[in-house]
Amino acid sequence: GAGVSQTPSNKVTEKGKYVELRCDPISGHTALYWYRQSLGQGPEFLIYFQGTGAADDSGLPNDRFFAVRPEGSVSTLKIQRTERGDSAVYLCASSLQGANTEAFFGQGTRLTVV
Amino acid sequence: DQQVKQNSPSLSVQEGRISILNCDYTNSMFDYFLWYKKYPAEGPTFLISISSIKDKNEDGRFTVFLNKSAKHLSLHIVPSQPGDSAVYFCAASRLGGSEKLVFGKGTKLTVNP
Numbered sequence: 001g002a003g004v005s006q007t008p009s010n011k012v013t014e015k016g017k018y019v020e021l022r023c024d025p026i027s028g029h030t031a032l033y034w035y036r037q038s039l040g041q042g043p044e045f046l047i048y049f050q051g052t053g054a055a056d057d058s059g060l061p062n063d064r065f066f067a068v069r070p071e072g073s074v075s076t077l078k079i080q081r082t083e084r085g086d087s088a089v090y091l092c093a094s095s096l097q098g099a100n101t102e103a104f105f106g107q108g109t110r111l112t113v114v
Numbered sequence: 115d116q117q118v119k120q121n122s123p124s125l126s127v128q129e130g131r132i133s134i135l136n137c138d139y140t141n142s143m144f145d146y147f148l149w150y151k152k153y154p155a156e157g158p159t160f161l162i163s164i165s166s167i168k169d170k171n172e173d174g175r176f177t178v179f180l181n182k183s184a185k186h187l188s189l190h191i192v193p194s195q196p197g198d199s200a201v202y203f204c205a206a207s208r209l210g211g212s213e214k215l216v217f218g219k220g221t222k223l224t225v226n227p
Contacts, residue, residue: 004157033214042118042203042217043158056212091157103215105150105157 002026004106006092012112013082021077021109025094032075033103034067035091043091049075082113117141118206120218128226133191135221137204140185144206148215149178149189152201161202162189194225 005024013019025032030051035043045059049069057067064082069075079086089110095103119138127133135149145166150158164171164178164187171178177190191198201222205215 031213035215035217040219042120042205042219043215045214045216048212048214056214058212059214093157102160102163104160107155107157 004092004094004104006090006106006109008109009107010110010112012114015082015084015113017082019079019082019111021079021090021111023075023077023092023094023106025073025075025092026104027073029094029096029104030072031095031097031101031103032069033093033095034075034077035093037089037091037108039088046077046090079111082111084113087111087113115140116218117144118204118216118218120202120204120221122221123219124222124224126224126226127194129196130193133189133194133198133223133225135189135191135202135204135223137187137189137218138185139187139206141206141216142185143208144216145209146207146213147178147180147187148205148207149176150203150205150217151198152203152220158203191223194223196225196227199223199225 007022032049034046037043048056052072064080067077089108091108093103093105095101148163149161152158162176180187201220203220204218
């Protein structure tokens with residue numbers, strides 16, 4: 001596709017369950033970012049991939065959160081034992097190099113933990 | 115601790131007039147600044163950026179000004195159009211690191227016809 005694609009667009013899950021959120025970046029973009037946006041806040045950095053490796057995971061809030069990008073393209077954000085406080089819009093972005101080049105965002109996955 | 119601050123949650127202007135959105139930052143290590151626009155149910159869209167070696171960057175109706183000594187930047191939209199109505203996020207990054215973006219909370223701009 002032409003842009004960054006995120007699936008699903010909406011996810012409702014019960015507290016304690018495991019969820020996976022998928023991001024398909026723009027073809028050829030080596031940099032991939034995950035952000036989380038809570039209501040009334042700006043996007044908050046979670047993790048940055050350069051190619052297959054997580055170059056910066058300092059934004060992951062705790063060890064329930066994990067992300068992979070095994071082939072340097074599609075990335076999956078995994079959340080274990082979900083809590084109500086995890087409810088937010090999870091945004092993925094990709095860019096040719098890093099964020100100082102234009103980062104393109106997907107439409108986000110709205111996660112609701114009930 | 116908010117490193118990037120947008121102190122005005124909302125702004126309303128008349129079509130054709132100038133919109134000025136403000137942003138302050140506290141981390142002097144930031145050296146690249148960006149503005150994103152966000153419509154409801156969509157991801158943020160890149161608008162314009164500026165490097166810390168410049169004090170102004172212009173792209174059509176959009177101009178970003180950077181005042182490093184004051185750690186302040188602003189986005190000017192002239193003339194404002196109803197289609198500009200959206201939430202505008204200011205973001206900052208450090209070149210050479212992970213280059214992650216640190217965002218402000220956003221300002222909701224409404225341009226009235």
